[in-house]
Amino acid sequence: MSLSLETARERDRRDPLRVYRDRFVLPPGVVYLDGNSLGALPRATAERLRVVVGEEWGRDLIRSWNQNHWIDAPQRVGGKIAPLVGARPNEVIVADSTSVNLHKLIAAALRLRPDRRVVLSEPGNFPTDLYVVQGLAEAGRCELRLAEPEAFGEALDHEVAVVMLTHVHYKSGRMHDMARITAAAHAAGALVIWDLSHSVGAAPVDLGGCGADFAVGCGYKYLNGGPGAPAFLYVAERLHADARSPLTGWMGHAAGFDFRDDYEPAAGMARFLCGTPPILGLVALETGVDLIAEIGVDALARKSGELSEAFIAQVSGGRGAGELELVSPADPRTRGSHVSFRHPHAYAVCQALIAAGVIGDFRAPDILRFGFAPAYLGFEDVWRAADQLGRVLDQRLWALDEYSVRSAVT
Ligand SMILES: *Cc1c(COP(=O)(O)O)cnc(C)c1O
Numbered sequence: 001m002s003l004s005l006e007t008a009r010e011r012d013r014r015d016p017l018r019v020y021r022d023r024f025v026l027p028p029g030v031v032y033l034d035g036n037s038l039g040a041l042p043r044a045t046a047e048r049l050r051v052v053v054g055e056e057w058g059r060d061l062i063r064s065w066n067q068n069h070w071i072d073a074p075q076r077v078g079g080k081i082a083p084l085v086g087a088r089p090n091e092v093i094v095a096d097s098t099s100v101n102l103h104k105l106i107a108a109a110l111r112l113r114p115d116r117r118v119v120l121s122e123p124g125n126f127p128t129d130l131y132v133v134q135g136l137a138e139a140g141r142c143e144l145r146l147a148e149p150e151a152f153g154e155a156l157d158h159e160v161a162v163v164m165l166t167h168v169h170y171k172s173g174r175m176h177d178m179a180r181i182t183a184a185a186h187a188a189g190a191l192v193i194w195d196l197s198h199s200v201g202a203a204p205v206d207l208g209g210c211g212a213d214f215a216v217g218c219g220y221k222y223l224n225g226g227p228g229a230p231a232f233l234y235v236a237e238r239l240h241a242d243a244r245s246p247l248t249g250w251m252g253h254a255a256g257f258d259f260r261d262d263y264e265p266a267a268g269m270a271r272f273l274c275g276t277p278p279i280l281g282l283v284a285l286e287t288g289v290d291l292i293a294e295i296g297v298d299a300l301a302r303k304s305g306e307l308s309e310a311f312i313a314q315v316s317g318g319r320g321a322g323e324l325e326l327v328s329p330a331d332p333r334t335r336g337s338h339v340s341f342r343h344p345h346a347y348a349v350c351q352a353l354i355a356a357g358v359i360g361d362f363r364a365p366d367i368l369r370f371g372f373a374p375a376y377l378g379f380e381d382v383w384r385a386a387d388q389l390g391r392v393l394d395q396r397l398w399a400l401d402e403y404s405v406r407s408a409v410t
Helices: 005-014 018-023 043-057 061-067 073-085 098-112 127-138 149-155 178-187 268-272 279-295 297-316 346-355 379-394
Strands: 092-095 118-121 143-146 160-166 191-195 214-217 231-235 338-342 361-363 367-371
Touching: 005 379, 018 043, 018 279, 043 061, 043 279, 073 092, 073 214, 073 231, 073 268, 073 279, 092 268, 098 127, 098 160, 098 191, 098 214, 098 231, 118 127, 127 143, 127 160, 149 160, 149 178, 160 178, 178 191, 231 268, 279 297, 297 338, 297 379, 346 361, 346 367, 346 379
Parallel strands: 118 143, 118 160, 160 191, 191 214
Antiparallel strands: 092 231, 214 231, 338 367, 361 367
16 A cells, blocks of 8 residues: 555645535545546536526516527537537537437538548547447448557548547547557548547547547536536547538527428538537536536646556555456556456445445446546545445445445446
């Protein structure tokens, strides 16, 4: 073990991001290691929602679309997310869910490569990403091919229209080399879609520097936008004129309020809107994004590496270490902000940890996952989590019957 409780507290005192912890609501007695699944609540969000609900909706009513700038919210919030992912403000817009945005971008990419029909991804990618491709395949629009990215050499042939990968893997935390894979795809004549759901707000991302074509990402994880927050999508500016969304709604029309019968796509990212934007979700997301942008992505990425390093060292040298197998890359440069271990009774261990006040999560079939949201966690949290994990394993606390009963959401 490398950390004592005292040294953990000392590291927290020296941490320049320490001040941001108080900007979040964190229940006492809980070590929250699930910010990669549902980010914590920023203190400012409740007040912002109170104003938007009470004054903008309650008093200003429909005038708010113009007066309170509701109509610009998808572009405005997208513009604030852009610097977090190495994009220009006009290349990102907030809309719909990550799943729906994947559908839009895969269809857009296929349309740009009409003589190819393969979508190349990897086995074990996040399920919704694969399901969305399967839906398009069922409609006769494409074919899904799965290969390990290390072996993309062969799989990346002249039939591949688009490579679709998640930058930081949701289970293992492994981070792909975005620049290298994007360049390989381009050399083979394919386009690339990156899913940034487990990266944005915690890991360094440079879409522009990597020459990426398309990307999507989630609003409710490290961006702290709240449950079911709207997601975002990115299209490189060089593709704006030609990329088309298959979901052609009035909010993506060049002149939606002319109420014409014929669809004509808006210029720029606006064409990737479909229906009316969810304003309450957007302002909650904006509050989370403002806070993450204020802290800055470099400082967040640095601290996330330090926290996960400390946790791995602490667990590896602690009680019960022999029962755990590190699934995440040991090298922090190829790891995102969460750490996963394999354990034969991972579900029960996770439940016993939650009962002890350490909220991580379980991913079927045997993965224990711990997310280190750098904006609000510290080294004392790392110490407590490792200490409790050691206790649960050492004393076999997970073996109680009550910890084996599964709920609907795991
Ligand atoms: C969380 C996550 C999603 C979420 O998709 P929703 O449509 O918001 O439910 C998608 N892809 C990845 C890789 C994720 O981690």
